[in-house]
Amino acid sequence: MLVNFRVDPEFIQRQLPAAFRPKLHAGAAIAGICLIRLEQIRPKPLPGFLGLQSENAAHRIAVVWTDERTGQPCEGVFIPRRDTNSLLNRIAGGRLFPGEHHPAQFEVETSAEEINFAMASDDGAVSVRLRAKISDRLPAESCFADIAEASQFFERGSLGYSATHNGGRLDGLVLKTRSWQVEPLDVREVYSSYFADEKKFPKGSVTFDCALLMRNIEHEWHSAPDLYV
Numbered sequence: 001m002l003v004n005f006r007v008d009p010e011f012i013q014r015q016l017p018a019a020f021r022p023k024l025h026a027g028a029a030i031a032g033i034c035l036i037r038l039e040q041i042r043p044k045p046l047p048g049f050l051g052l053q054s055e056n057a058a059h060r061i062a063v064v065w066t067d068e069r070t071g072q073p074c075e076g077v078f079i080p081r082r083d084t085n086s087l088l089n090r091i092a093g094g095r096l097f098p099g100e101h102h103p104a105q106f107e108v109e110t111s112a113e114e115i116n117f118a119m120a121s122d123d124g125a126v127s128v129r130l131r132a133k134i135s136d137r138l139p140a141e142s143c144f145a146d147i148a149e150a151s152q153f154f155e156r157g158s159l160g161y162s163a164t165h166n167g168g169r170l171d172g173l174v175l176k177t178r179s180w181q182v183e184p185l186d187v188r189e190v191y192s193s194y195f196a197d198e199k200k201f202p203k204g205s206v207t208f209d210c211a212l213l214m215r216n217i218e219h220e221w222h223s224a225p226d227l228y229v
Contacts, residue, residue: 054086055106076159098171135186172224
């Protein structure tokens with residue numbers, strides 16, 4: 001699930017490393033939380049039944065930057081924080097594969113039509129709540145004209161750079177999918193402590209935009225060169 005907010009570019013820029021600029025859509029920066037249930041995760045040569053399952057959350061901000069080596073424009077996402085219920089992800093993240101993770105507790109109830117999600121990090125730093133139903137359209141107030149426009153925007157964010165304990169180095173990770181299809185959600189309740197923090201985002205600077213669901217997507221994760229900022 002992608003839970004998305006429109007943010008005043010001035011305030012989102014303050015949350016970004018200097019190398020990045022917010023990627024704008026209809027004049028707004030786009031940020032949010034990627035809520036990911038991973039299933040059958042394993043090294044590529046192993047069969048699926050040996051794979052592991054985990055619940056994960058990644059706070060993400062759509063960004064653009066310039067490649068210092070080539071001078072070419074780039075786009076992707078900056079990930080200030082990752083949380084997981086998987087001990088393996090916490091131990092191996094940032095060591096065996098990119099992405100340092102914080103421990104968190106997840107409560108997820110799903111049906112064919114409805115999703116109830118709650119996450120709270122063990123350190124008390126972040127929490128997320130979402131209640132939603134499958135829909136056939138975006139909210140009328142979304143900055144995206146339609147599903148196709150929203151899908152295209154987020155598909156381009158497959159390259160992510162995650163914050164690490166070494167403030168000058170970002171872990172690079174690329175998502176490769178065999179298909180890409182999103183469904184809109186009719187959101188009944190949404191809360192993010194990160195975006196509700198008025199020290200980061202003063203009142204009126206951040207507004208919920210839309211939420212999108214992707215289901216049964218076969219994918220691979222590949223490391224990308226670290227970025228030093």
